Amino acid sequence: MDTIGLVLVMLLAVVVSGWIVRLLPIAIPLPLVQIALGAVMASIFQYDIQLEPHIFFLLFLPPLLFLDGWRIPKRDLLQDKTMIIQLALGLVIFTVIGLGYLIHWMIPAMPLAVAFALAAIVSPTDPVAVSSIAARIPIPKRLMHILEGESLLNDASGLVCFRFAVAAAVTGTFSLPHATLTFLWVAAGGLLCGAGFTLAISYAQTWLGRRIGEEPGAQILVSVLIPFGAYLLAEEVGASGILAAVAAGVAMSYVELSGRALAATRIQRKSLWDMIQFSLNGIMFVLLGEQLPGIFEGAVRVVQETGHENPWWLLVYALVINIALGLLRFGWVRLCLLINGWIARRRGQAETQVGMRLTAAVSLAGVRGAVTLAGVLTLPLLLPNGEAFPARDLAIFLAATVTIISLITANLGLPRLLKGLHIPDISSQATEEAQARRLAADAAIHAIEQSQHTLEARYENPQLCAEAAARAMDAYRRKIEAGTIAAEEASDLRLGASIEQELRLTGLQAERAAVFRLAREHRITDETSRKLVHEIDLMEARLR
Template sequence: MNAVETFELVLLLLAAVVGLHAFADKLRFPPSAALLVGGGLLAFIPGLPQVTLDPELALVLFLPPLLFDGAYFTAYGRFRAHLPGIISLAVGAVVFTTCLVAVAVKWLVPGLPWAACFALGAIVSPPDAVSARAILQRVQLPRRLQALLEGESLLNDATGLVLFRFAVAATLSGAFSTGEAMASFAVLALGGAAFGLIFGRLAVLLLKTIEDRTLFVTTTALICWAAYLGGEALHVSGVIATVAAGLVVGWYQHEVMPARVRIQGTGFWRTMIFSLEALVFILIGFSLRSVVDRAGGFAEVTATMAGPVLGIIVAVTAARFLWVFGSDALLALLRRAGVRRARPVGTRQAGVLAWTGMRGVVTLAVALTLPDTMPAAT
C-alpha cells in the first residue's frame, strides 16, 4: 500500500469503529467484542488490503498511554493497600499460567522443546490491560475487586514479557539458568520502578513551570512515551517505568494542575484513550486474515491447529481459576488460623476475578516478535 491507501484504510477503520461502537451501545453489547468481530469480518472483504500489525510499533504506540492513563487515575492509597494481592495476580498467576500452559503444550505437541513451550506459555499468560479497562468501565464492582484488577493490569505485562524473553533465549541458546533469570527479573522490575519514580518526579517539576494549558496537556501526553522509551533504553522494564511515572504524576496532579487544566486534559485523554483502545480491538480482528494466511488457510488451521489451540485455551482458563480459587482458599485457612491480615474475597468475587483474564494486544504483539528460527514459529 502507498501512503494515500494507508491513510484511506485508517479512515475506514475509524468509521467502522464509530459504527460498531454505536451498534454495540444500542444493543447493550460489549463494544470490545463488537470491534473484534467486526474487524475480523472486515478483513475478509474482497479488495481490502491485508493489515499486519508491526509488533514493536504496536507495543510502543498503544501500551504506554493506556498504562499511564490507568496508573494516573489509580488511587495510590488503595493500590498500596492491595499490593500483596496485586503482586499475587501480576507475578504469581502469570508464572503459574506460563508453567501450566507449557506442560499442556508439551503434552499436545510432544515435538516442541520445553523452552519453546514455555515461550508460548509466556505469550498467553498475562491478561491484557486494554481488555480489562474495556470491561471495568462498563460494570460496577466492589472496590477491592476493582483495585485488584486495575493493579494487575498495570503490572502483569512486565512479568509476561520478561518470561518470554528468557524462554526465547533459552530456546535459541539451549541453556537456561533459573538463578540468572530471577536476578535479571529483579533488576528489570526494581530498575523500572526506580527510573519511573524518578522520572515521574522530574515530570512533576517540569509541569509546574508550564503555564499554557494546551502546552501543559501536550506535555503530559509525551511523558508516558518518554517514560516507556527511557526505561527500555536503560534496559529496565519500560512497562513498570510507565506505571510508576503515572502513579507519581497522578498523585501530584492537584498540586501542579489547576481545575480548568484538569478538565481540558481529561477531555483530551478520554478521546485519545478511546481512539487507541478502539483501534487496538479492531486491528486485532482485522489481522485475522494475515494470521490465517500464515498458517496455510482455514483448512490447515482446522486440521492441524484446532486441537492444540483448544487445549491451550482450556489450560489458560484452568490456570486462572486454579490460582484465584487456590489463593483465596489459602487466605481463608490463614484467616481461620488467626492471621487477621488474611482477607479472602469469597467464592462469588473469586469467580468474577477468575473470569477477567482476557488476552489482547500484548499477546498478539509478542507472538509476532517470535524469531523465525524458533521451532514452529511460522
C-alpha cells in the same frame, strides 16, 4: 491504500464499532465487534499490513501501561495488596510454567521457549475489557479494584516473562541464575527510570510554569510524551521499558495530587487520554481482525506439521488453553484465599468467608485483551540466522482466539455468577465522601473569610465585600447542613435535588439550542457560539 488512509479507515472502524454495540439487541463486548470489523475491512480493501514488532510495541504499549498506572486506585490497591500480589506475580509464574509445558506437550511443533512465550503473553488480564462488561453488569467495587490492581502488575510481570521467553527462543539458550540477575536489574532499573523521569519532567514543568506561566496545550502534550520518554530511557540503559511506563504512570498519579495543574488543563487532559485509550484499544482489535486471515493460514500450516490435517484442531487447541487458564486461575485463587484465611486466623483477625461462587467469578473475570494482543504481535519475524520465527502465526492465532473466547465466556458467565453476590467493603464510601465534602466546605469557608479581608483593603468597600462573601459562604454552609439532616428527611432532599437537577438540565439544553440557532442565523460569530456552548457544556457536566 497508503498508510495514512489505512489509519483513518481503522479509526473510522473504531468509531463505527461503538455505534454497532449500542444498536445490537444483545450485549456483545466491544472488542469482538472491532475484530469482526477488521476482518471485514481486510476482505473489502484487500490490503496487507506489515507490522514492525518493535515499532508496534513502542506505539501501543507505553501509553496504555502509563494510563493504567496513572488511574489505578492506589489506596484500594494497598488494602488488598496481598491478594493482588499473589495474583499478579505468583499466578503469572504459575501460569507460564504450567501452561507452557501443556502447550508444548499438546503442540510438539511449537518449541518449548515459544510455548512459554505464548503462556506468558496470555497470562496478563485486561481491566478495560472487564470494565466494558461491568458497564452492563454491576461488579462489586472491591472485586473491581482487585482486578484493576492485578492487571496493572501482571501486565508488567507477564510482559517481562514474555521478553525472556522470546530471548530464549531467539538465542536458543536460557540460564536461570543469569535470568534471575537480569530480571532484578531490568525490574529495578525500569521502575527507577520511569518514576525518576516523570518526577524530573514534572519538576521542570512546575519551575517553568512559575516563571513564564502555564500553557494547557503544552502541559497536555508533555503528559502524552512522558510514557514514550520513560520507555525509551529505560530501554537505552538495558532496563525494562514496560515497567518504566507503569512506574511513570504511578508517579504521575502522585504528581497529580499536588493540584498544581490548572482546572482547564485537567479537563482537557482527561478528555484526550480517554480518547487515546479508546483509540489504541480499538485499533489493536481492528488490526487483529485484519491480520486474522493470514495468521489463520500460517497457523494451519503449523498444525499440519503435527499430523492434524483438519483446521478445526486450532479451535481445540484454543479451547484447551482457555480451560487450562481457567483451571490454573481457579486453583491458584482458591489456594491463596485459603492461605490468607489461615494467616488471618493465626493473627486473630476477622476472616472473610469466600465461597466457591466468588472464586469462580474472580477466575472468570480474568479477561485477556489489548496487552495480550499488543505483546503477541511483537513476536520477531525472523531468527538471527534468517529463518522464520518458529510457530509465530500459530502463537498469534492462539493468543487472539484465547482473547476472544475469554471475552465471550466472561460476557455470558459473569452476570450469572455476580447476581446477588456481595463482597464486604473495607470502608464505607458514602461516609467517607460525606466527610470529605464537609471538610472541603469548611476549608472553602475559611478561605473566603481570609480573602474577604484582603478584598476589603483592596477595593475600600467593606459592605460590598461582606455581602459578596456571605453569598459565597452560604452555599458551603448549606452543604455542611445537608450532611447533618435527619435520615427521614434525606429522601425528600434527594427528590428535591433530582427535580432541581432535571429543571436545570432542561434550561441548559434550551439555552444551548438558542445559541446554536443564533449561530445558524449568523446573528453571532462562530467564536462566540463556541465559547458559550463550551460554558454550557461545563455546567451540564457539573450537574450530571
